[in-house]
Amino acid sequence: MEHLKTGKIISKKRKEMGLTQNQLAGTLNISFQAVSRWENGTAYPDIEMLPRLASALSTTVDALLGYSGVVTDYDRRYDAQSYYWGLTPNSICYEIMKILPPIRPYCVLDIGCGEGKDAVFLARCGYAVTAFDIAEQGIEKGRRLAEHNHVEVNFFRADIFDYCPETQYDIIFSSGVLHFLPPERRGTFVESLKEHTAQAGINALNVFVHKPFIPPAPDLTKEEEKGAPWYSGELFGYYHDWRFHTCKEDIFDCDSGGIPHEHCMDTLIAQKEENGYES
Numbered sequence: 001m002e003h004l005k006t007g008k009i010i011s012k013k014r015k016e017m018g019l020t021q022n023q024l025a026g027t028l029n030i031s032f033q034a035v036s037r038w039e040n041g042t043a044y045p046d047i048e049m050l051p052r053l054a055s056a057l058s059t060t061v062d063a064l065l066g067y068s069g070v071v072t073d074y075d076r077r078y079d080a081q082s083y084y085w086g087l088t089p090n091s092i093c094y095e096i097m098k099i100l101p102p103i104r105p106y107c108v109l110d111i112g113c114g115e116g117k118d119a120v121f122l123a124r125c126g127y128a129v130t131a132f133d134i135a136e137q138g139i140e141k142g143r144r145l146a147e148h149n150h151v152e153v154n155f156f157r158a159d160i161f162d163y164c165p166e167t168q169y170d171i172i173f174s175s176g177v178l179h180f181l182p183p184e185r186r187g188t189f190v191e192s193l194k195e196h197t198a199q200a201g202i203n204a205l206n207v208f209v210h211k212p213f214i215p216p217a218p219d220l221t222k223e224e225e226k227g228a229p230w231y232s233g234e235l236f237g238y239y240h241d242w243r244f245h246t247c248k249e250d251i252f253d254c255d256s257g258g259i260p261h262e263h264c265m266d267t268l269i270a271q272k273e274e275n276g277y278e279s
């Protein structure tokens with residue numbers, strides 16, 4: 001019975017990735033009959049095979065075994081036909097395009113991509129996009145949006161708490177996510193993003209900021225209640241050694257959840273420059 005469940009998951013993930021049984025078998029250096037046996041539930045992947053299989057299918061071992069993992073409040077919000085954040089790309093995407101126009105498929109990482117609207121928009125513009133979020137429902141919707149728009153986006157589920165980029169990116173983008181990181185983890189996280197940015201690459205980030213005169217939003221998720229807004233200007237300090245293109249703080253109205261309220265947000269678009277000058 002369990003075999004069958006995992007088999008169905010393998011088959012579904014493989015098809016979502018657009019792989020044939022043969023191609024998946026090739027990646028794993030096994031026969032396609034082995035893949036076929038897993039998928040029809042007559043055999044089960046070896047325990048040593050599971051992490052490789054999960055990686056080849058851009059998923060987790062837990063997901064392969066049918067544990068859907070943590071269901072977040074965002075999963076619940078995203079569990080609808082409509083797109084919770086709409087489909088209009090974040091204005092930061094246009095600013096990114098002015099600095100690094102897609103004259104070649106620059107590699108983009110979208111951290112906490114939600115339902116994938118920005119990732120898919122950037123892919124449509126010609127960028128090579130990788131995007132992750134903790135909410136499986138968001139990732140699934142992102143994949144459907146990419147398919148609908150006939151573009152490829154490498155979507156996967158991951159948690160910023162244990163995520164470290166495996167490669168260098170030209171553009172690292174994140175909107176409305178980094179307040180989930182507690183203050184003591186932000187320095188190392190940002191350092192890792194900076195290290196994994198290619199020379200002349202950019203980081204385009206925005207973070208919610210604490211202002212004593214703005215009350216907490218009325219529709220905070222339980223995860224957000226545990227998170228912490230950043231200090232005003234904190235984000236900018238981490239990038240003191242990069243070139244700033246955009247560095248601004250905005251207070252704006254919002255009526256998410258149906259109750260009008262305000263947010264304060266710091267936005268930074270900074271570019272990594274070679275350190276060619278020694279004093």
Ligand SMILES: C[S@@+](CC[C@H](N)C(=O)[O-])C[C@H]1O[C@@H](n2cnc3c(N)ncnc32)[C@H](O)[C@@H]1O
Nearest residue numbers: 074085112113114133134135159160175176180
């Ligand atoms: C305000 S939404 C922003 C979504 C998207 N960036 C956008 O602008 O449409 C915050 C996103 O952060 C994701 N998130 C929350 N905690 C996370 C974590 N620990 N790791 C990865 N993503 C997380 C949520 O699932 C949600 O999609």
